[in-house]
Amino acid sequence: MINYMKLVHFEVKRFWKLYAGLALLIVLGQLAIVFFGAKQYKNMLKNTVVDTIDGRTGGEIPSLSITNIIDSPIFLLTIMLGAAVLIIYMFFIWCRDWFGKNTFAYRLLMLPTNRMNLFFAKGTAIFLFVFGLVAMQVILVIIEQGIINSIVPKDFIDDLGFINSLNQSMLGVLIPATITGFLINYGLGLVVLITVFTVVLLERSYRVRGIIMAVIYCIATGFIILLPLLIQDWSRNYFYSGELLLMEIIFCALLVLCGLLISRYLLNRKITV
Incomplete structure (x- = not known):
């Protein structure tokens, strides 16, 4: 068990810098998308009010829900980016050990431990990375809802609640109810x-x-x-x-x-x- 935990720590340590960069990119990307999406909606709302005052038909604008932004292609792109990187890393976590003349894989296989510990350690590391991004996404949804609430007037927000927001969006796949x-x-x-x-x-x-x-x-x-x-x-x-x-x-x-x-x-x- 000690050898297994050491191998898990080793695998996490090898990827954490790239993983942190990926997480930072997703956070900044999503916050920017939600911020500008809420701003765009508010501007549309103002233009509709102005048109109505001037006697022109401004039309009705449906209330804004966070699911409208989550299901937008550009927002989903940030989620797909994280998924794509982790899928590629599932291959790379093994393949990189065989790169170069002095292949590192053989040094790992010579460790005085059951070789399946290496298999399970790599698998555990991948799942830790996945659940890390999922936990981060849960926190991001709460923050993003707060951004919408601070920009858009309350009467024009369709607040579905946290659970319903997840269920009615593509995030329901990552965070099942x-x-x-x-x-x-x-x-x-x-x-x-x-x-x-x-x-x-x-x-x-x-x-x-x-x-x-x-x-x-x-x-x-x-x-x-x-x-x-x-x-x-x-x-x-x-x-x-x-x-x-x-x-x-x-x-x-x-x-x-x-x-x-x-x-x-x-x-x-x-x-x-």
Whole structure:
């Protein structure tokens, strides 16, 4: 356990500067988007009032909700940026250890600890980074709602409440309102993480053949994840939603177990020092 915790700390330490830069970019980007979005809405509101006073038809402007800004393409771009960086890092966290002449991966594999600790440490680091960004996003939503409240008149704000604001926006994917939604979303994330790690280890173990094996493995994984939906379609909606959810959980658990077993075999038997 001590070796595992040391490896987790080591992996977090290697990425924290880039991660801090990414977090700062997301924070500044979102705050700027919300600020100027609220300012633009207030200007539209003023122009409508002026047009009405001058006898021109200003038209009605719907009340502003934070979900209007969250679901805007430019705001979603900041979320996609964070997701893209972490997805790339899932590959890079393994691949960088093999870069250069004196490959650092072999030094890690020679450590007096179970090699799967290295696997779990890298996976834990990724999830810590993910949950760190999610926690930051929760705080940002509260701050962003405060920015809107300070700029736009209260009568023109559609305050849905914190939970409803998340549920009715794209952030509901990152921050599900129910435990079931959380388990489904992040359970699938765990499957993706272990699949990516297994794919990298296949390539490192078998090179060209490993790439072919990795492609086949990814296709098989995707098929198994979609299998409950295919079964429902083939059976013409025979199963209840709860039964489909149970099937999905079982299939995902099998994928996780399969990925761990394959990775353990590759680390212990195929990647030699």
